[in-house]
Amino acid sequence: MLLTIAAVLVALWLLGFIVFHVSSALIHVLLVVAIVVGLVQLFRGRRV
16 A cells, blocks of 8 residues: 555656656655655565
8 A cells, every 4th residue: 555655656756747847845745755655665564
């Protein structure tokens, strides 16, 4: 679930950065959040 959220955030960041040429701080914050969520998912592993 967290990996999916991270992938969506990175995709939105790329879309906003490349297609719309928006360079606001919000997009970069979304990228940082996506990286943090991905790292948390990586280090936590899958808990059942």
